[in-house]
Amino acid sequence: MQQAGVPARIEVVEVGPSDGLRHERTAIAAPDRVELVERALAAGLRRIEVAAFDADSREPERVLAALPRRDGVRYLALVLDGTGLDRAAAAGVDEVNVVVAATDGFADRERGSSTGQDLARWADLAARAHRGGPRPVATIAVAFGCPVEGEVSAEHVAEVARRIADAGPAEIVLADTAGAGVPTQVVRLLERVREEAPGVPVRCHFHNTRNTGYANAATAFLEGVAALDASIGGIGGSATRPGFGGTIATEDLAYLLTGMGVHTGLDADELAATGTWLGERLHREVPAMLGRTR
Template identity: 40%
Template structure:
């Protein structure tokens, strides 16, 4: 299959990217990050998470973040809502879309949300029904699609089964997450091949971490198969608290550079995005994890 003409990027930095930061980030910084990302041309932004502050204290100000946004027309502001209580809070805050999450690994699901895969999906039934009542679309995340820290390799058919269940429950889009960042291009293609037998390709997204430096190669492999939705995180922010050694999401800057180099439309201003990545890394007092961001924001006029 030929490469897609355009790709929709789902920017997860303000939620998935920030949620594991040890230092508490103030609400104003989160709001400014989202504003900068939308100004750079990103049209689908995961802005908040409505989960128990006991489990994810960094996301406790989700309602304040949503209230403080100067919303841009045409931008979807989404939030993670693992249960009915979280969904109601998200609806009250005026989110445009919500997401639920499961995994392709039984062990990971037990460690992450203390239940089986089947139980996790069953829990989402009232959440999805209530969201549909409210006219809000629901996105489904499937973690550990290319490997699990507890089970090791995951069968593509298992990923396909979980994806099918979420899709049939009413999730309009399924995001396939390489939580460990351990996948390789051939494994990614085999996984996608199995999943798209159960869920149409146009309803599938890739959410890849870059732990082993393979995220861009894996994304290119799926672009070759026609995948046209990619999750990414500005400055490569993020990681998984339940997966030891899992580094951040693939950097949005790196993905955009790849896509533009392939002639694929994104609608994103790369220079502005790179500046945003540099800015948020400075705010967090951490090194910039985007190679493209480093190249574009480093003063190259100074000799070695």
């Protein structure tokens, strides 16, 4: 039953086939990646991050060539530079995601860059995408706390969002890369970002490192975000930092939202079965909890 004061629906963006699998120790071959996307579609997901064009491997092209094309389905990909953008466009990607680190320390450790350099790269890629390429989306990494520099103020993240908004993003994603955020922080950060980037849809990406991911997701939803990221099985995190939790699990998020009377269009049982299937291929039990109750 729909509860008073609760939004009627939310879009869930599946990031497991890309962001999730790229941080797993066990490599998953292209056919299994394609099957994962097909299972996600069967469970009702319609916006799926399927690839990362961040290396010379041609696997993203092989995966995208094998994916079904359906009305209402959008495929997303991570890109790091102009070459990646060109490859993504040629492969038929609908949206490209460009990451901007909120702190210089994280940008330097991950890519040998700085926040300023990330912003310049975003502006260049967004301009190119606006000239007939895929829709450009910007993700602000470590927006809720940084493993290198510690706390990150809402004011600083809002200023980064303002500079991102200058280049016309289709969406801004606030990512809790370290899983450090709490619900009150979610409220404050959304408030400040909306002030500095009015009219730009906001999506949130939460990790469950400290068991706050689902509380943060529910808070962001109640605060009216356009969409939430999730990963089937709750896979992801960081292969080089084993203590970092994965992205919140799609099946667990679907269960939570459905219980709140929210329309997601997702089949939680089908998602849970897919999480179990994925764990078998990764040779480990996935973090998601719903599949353990079935």
